[in-house]
Amino acid sequence: MPRIVQKYGGTSVGDVERIKKVAERIKAVRDEGNELVVVVSARAGVTNELLARAQAVCTLPSGRELDQLLAIGEQETIALTAMALNGIGVPAVSYTGAQAGIFTDRVHTKAKIKTINSKPIEKDLAAGKVVIVAGFQGINEEGQTTTLGRGGSDLSAIALAAAVKADRCEIYTDVDGVYTADPRVVKSARKLDEISYDEMLELASSGSKVMQSRSVEFAKKYGVVFEVRSSFNHNPGTIVKEEVAYMEQVVVRGVAVDKDQAKVLVSNIVDKPGSAAKVFRTLADANIIVDMIVQNVGRQGVANLTFTVPKPDVAAAVRVLEPALKELGGGEISMDPKIAKLSVVGVGMKTHSGTAANLFQALAQAGINIGLISTSEIKISVVIDLDRADEAARVAHAAFKLDAS
Amino acid sequence: MPRIVQKYGGTSVGDVERIKKVAERIKAVRDEGNELVVVVSARAGVTNELLARAQAVCTLPSGRELDQLLAIGEQETIALTAMALNGIGVPAVSYTGAQAGIFTDRVHTKAKIKTINSKPIEKDLAAGKVVIVAGFQGINEEGQTTTLGRGGSDLSAIALAAAVKADRCEIYTDVDGVYTADPRVVKSARKLDEISYDEMLELASSGSKVMQSRSVEFAKKYGVVFEVRSSFNHNPGTIVKEEVAYMEQVVVRGVAVDKDQAKVLVSNIVDKPGSAAKVFRTLADANIIVDMIVQNVGRQGVANLTFTVPKPDVAAAVRVLEPALKELGGGEISMDPKIAKLSVVGVGMKTHSGTAANLFQALAQAGINIGLISTSEIKISVVIDLDRADEAARVAHAAFKLDAS
Numbered sequence: 001m002p003r004i005v006q007k008y009g010g011t012s013v014g015d016v017e018r019i020k021k022v023a024e025r026i027k028a029v030r031d032e033g034n035e036l037v038v039v040v041s042a043r044a045g046v047t048n049e050l051l052a053r054a055q056a057v058c059t060l061p062s063g064r065e066l067d068q069l070l071a072i073g074e075q076e077t078i079a080l081t082a083m084a085l086n087g088i089g090v091p092a093v094s095y096t097g098a099q100a101g102i103f104t105d106r107v108h109t110k111a112k113i114k115t116i117n118s119k120p121i122e123k124d125l126a127a128g129k130v131v132i133v134a135g136f137q138g139i140n141e142e143g144q145t146t147t148l149g150r151g152g153s154d155l156s157a158i159a160l161a162a163a164v165k166a167d168r169c170e171i172y173t174d175v176d177g178v179y180t181a182d183p184r185v186v187k188s189a190r191k192l193d194e195i196s197y198d199e200m201l202e203l204a205s206s207g208s209k210v211m212q213s214r215s216v217e218f219a220k221k222y223g224v225v226f227e228v229r230s231s232f233n234h235n236p237g238t239i240v241k242e243e244v245a246y247m248e249q250v251v252v253r254g255v256a257v258d259k260d261q262a263k264v265l266v267s268n269i270v271d272k273p274g275s276a277a278k279v280f281r282t283l284a285d286a287n288i289i290v291d292m293i294v295q296n297v298g299r300q301g302v303a304n305l306t307f308t309v310p311k312p313d314v315a316a317a318v319r320v321l322e323p324a325l326k327e328l329g330g331g332e333i334s335m336d337p338k339i340a341k342l343s344v345v346g347v348g349m350k351t352h353s354g355t356a357a358n359l360f361q362a363l364a365q366a367g368i369n370i371g372l373i374s375t376s377e378i379k380i381s382v383v384i385d386l387d388r389a390d391e392a393a394r395v396a397h398a399a400f401k402l403d404a405s
Numbered sequence: 406m407p408r409i410v411q412k413y414g415g416t417s418v419g420d421v422e423r424i425k426k427v428a429e430r431i432k433a434v435r436d437e438g439n440e441l442v443v444v445v446s447a448r449a450g451v452t453n454e455l456l457a458r459a460q461a462v463c464t465l466p467s468g469r470e471l472d473q474l475l476a477i478g479e480q481e482t483i484a485l486t487a488m489a490l491n492g493i494g495v496p497a498v499s500y501t502g503a504q505a506g507i508f509t510d511r512v513h514t515k516a517k518i519k520t521i522n523s524k525p526i527e528k529d530l531a532a533g534k535v536v537i538v539a540g541f542q543g544i545n546e547e548g549q550t551t552t553l554g555r556g557g558s559d560l561s562a563i564a565l566a567a568a569v570k571a572d573r574c575e576i577y578t579d580v581d582g583v584y585t586a587d588p589r590v591v592k593s594a595r596k597l598d599e600i601s602y603d604e605m606l607e608l609a610s611s612g613s614k615v616m617q618s619r620s621v622e623f624a625k626k627y628g629v630v631f632e633v634r635s636s637f638n639h640n641p642g643t644i645v646k647e648e649v650a651y652m653e654q655v656v657v658r659g660v661a662v663d664k665d666q667a668k669v670l671v672s673n674i675v676d677k678p679g680s681a682a683k684v685f686r687t688l689a690d691a692n693i694i695v696d697m698i699v700q701n702v703g704r705q706g707v708a709n710l711t712f713t714v715p716k717p718d719v720a721a722a723v724r725v726l727e728p729a730l731k732e733l734g735g736g737e738i739s740m741d742p743k744i745a746k747l748s749v750v751g752v753g754m755k756t757h758s759g760t761a762a763n764l765f766q767a768l769a770q771a772g773i774n775i776g777l778i779s780t781s782e783i784k785i786s787v788v789i790d791l792d793r794a795d796e797a798a799r800v801a802h803a804a805f806k807l808d809a810s
Contacts, residue, residue: 016462053481054484054488057421057428057489058489058491062488065487065491065499066484066488068483068499069480069485069488071480075474075477076455076474078473079473082467082470083466083467083471083474087465093470094469098503098548099549099550143504144504145501
């Protein structure tokens with residue numbers, strides 16, 4: 001019997017009516033003769049409610065207690081989803097993360113999955129039951145509740161799909177799939193039928209909000225093929241899988257824009273071995289993630305470093321860098337929050353040349369200036385003015401002939 | 406170091422402000438040099454909210470899923486209570502029923518505690534932490550969440566007090582302790598400093614709502630001395646313990662009124678061996694709990710049975726008895742919901758005579774008619790008219806000189 005893992009996000013199980021609709025969908029898939037493991041998130045909004053209560057009793061709650069508290073969000077939706085299925089005649093049982101044997105490391109609020117003991121789930125599947133599992137949560141070796149951090153429910157679904165050797169894994173969300181660009185910005189954007197893990201990863205890290213990178217990385221590592229699709233209609237979604245030869249026919253798969261970065265320029269630092277290392281070590285120690293980096297040597301003996309950081313971190317970056325520059329013997333810091341990062345992604349770049357040139361040319365023709373440039377094997381990113389970002393996305397989308405044909 | 410188990414009910418942890426007040430109380434007791442295990446209930450009202458959501462997705466939810474759902478109520482309050490303690494500088498950790506090693510049988514929604522593995526709790530106590538445990542819930546041997554039914558959090562506290570060999574067990578509630586009568590009815594009622602398990606049990610089964618019998622039975626079985634007191638003030642409460650000799654000096658400890666019973670009269674049934682058994686077996690099979698029973702033989706060859714059942718069950722009692730009477734060869738059923746049960750309780754009755762006569766005489770002088778009578782070693786109960794019940798309580802209270810001196 002084919003075995004399917006489905007995951008429904010917080011909007012899909014946002015209230016009792018939606019939970020009943022999800023139950024109907026599950027029943028339909030089961031009636032077609034499939035075994036089902038279903039991962040659900042907490043209903044949308046409940047995490048914020050719980051965090052507000054936590055804040056009201058303690059300004060800095062411990063990770064352990066936060067996890068204990070936040071885990072109740074999914075515990076509610078698994079029980080209600082199982083009940084809704086029982087109510088329409090489908091045998092179903094709910095599992096918390098701990099009951100599902102999802103063992104994690106000890107890092108509270110952003111734990112990593114270590115192993116899954118799927119024996120209890122296998123037993124209920126063999127008994128003909130639909131198994132409903134709480135996403136986002138697990139248990140550590142000391143029996144404490146842990147949560148997996150942002151995108152944790154997707155990760156639960158993909159890890160379970162690997163553990164129970166599912167034939168399919170379906171990630172239900174509020175969008176139809178992965179698009180060639182954000183359809184709200186680029187009207188002619190098309191939904192992709194398939195995309196490779198690497199392309200999906202580059203899109204995720206480039207501001208496409210469909211899924212967190214860690215879930216895609218996990219899927220790639222364990223070879224879990226999954227489909228991103230909408231829980232509000234029955235349209236086919238986008239299948240994310242290992243790259244196959246024909247994918248390379250397409251040079252650019254999609255265009256992504258990230259408006260959440262800010263640019264930092266560190267100028268006139270002494271150009272000696274270890275200067276750049278000192279700067280980036282300082283940022284790393286402050287848990288600030290640096291994205292694009294360019295270094296150039298200016299007038300004799302001094303260097304300039306330009307890089308991007310998440311906008312909320314830019315003030316902290318300046319604060320920690322000032323003393324570091326003093327130690328290095330001088331340098332100035334300036335920053336620009338009004339930037340955006342435009343990326344074009346495609347595995348075809350590996351075997352096609354001229355992609356960067358084509359992108360730069362298209363932007364130049366539209367009069368859009370390029371700041372930083374960074375490239376990977378399958379991605380080209382450029383920093384542009386924030387207020388030209390949407391226009392740049394449309395220009396790039398058209399230049400690489402991604403518009404609906 | 407003295408070890409104390411405290412239990413706070415749903416009103417005491419009803420919102421974040423009250424949780425912070427509870428945390429202050431706990432801190433004060435800890436600062437006096439005590440080890441603390443604290444059992445908390447779900448906040449008042451949350452169980453009804455969750456049940457309403459369950460009803461909205463399924464008219465008859467399974468016990469397993471109900472337990473999974475209801476358990477989140479306490480999981481919220483344990484995390485918030487631990488956080489509130491951390492917020493005022495007290496090291497504290499929360500435990501779900503499962504994490505606290507509270508193993509139960511497999512009967513969902515009214516599980517019985519089988520064993521408690523208190524090793525993890527002992528470890529945290531040894532590390533100087535206050536341990537906060539979710540009341541009302543446990544785990545069965547298959548790893549499923551169970552709940553303990555009505556009064557379950559009191560039971561959790563008393564069972565934990567036995568398991569960790571606590572020096573004291575304090576049950577915090579919204580009343581000051583156990584009174585000689587309901588103070589809302591009998592203005593001169595006094596709070597008792599001490600009461601024996603047996604007296605407490607008889608009061609509980611006689612309509613005094615302070616605690617469920619099962620918790621008191623458990624405390625008696627394991628010799629757990631506990632105190633019932635208010636979380637809204639610092640008054641000493643009532644200590645419940647094994648009977649000691651001086652308790653017998655007092656003939657009547659308290660007066661209780663139960664207005665939740667109805668009287669059923671089964672008349673003119675054939676008086677043959679097995680008739681009464683058939684009637685009560687029928688009621689037992691329908692899960693109807695019968696309280697007071699009187700049988701008398703009427704005119705030749707027929708018998709009358711009178712008994713009380715909980716008011717909500719009276720219609721069901723009539724329904725199941727009608728076919729049973731046909732099988733027995735005849736009989737009529739009538740019922741009277743407008744009754745109350747008045748009980749006087751005291752271990753002193755064992756060694757004093759005339760208590761029943763004194764009660765009957767006092768009621769007779771007040772013109773209150775007595776229906777059924779039943780007695781145990783330490784209790785006398787009578788059925789009276791519902792609309793004389795409060796008056797009867799005051800009369801009995803005065804007759805046995807329970808009024809505040």
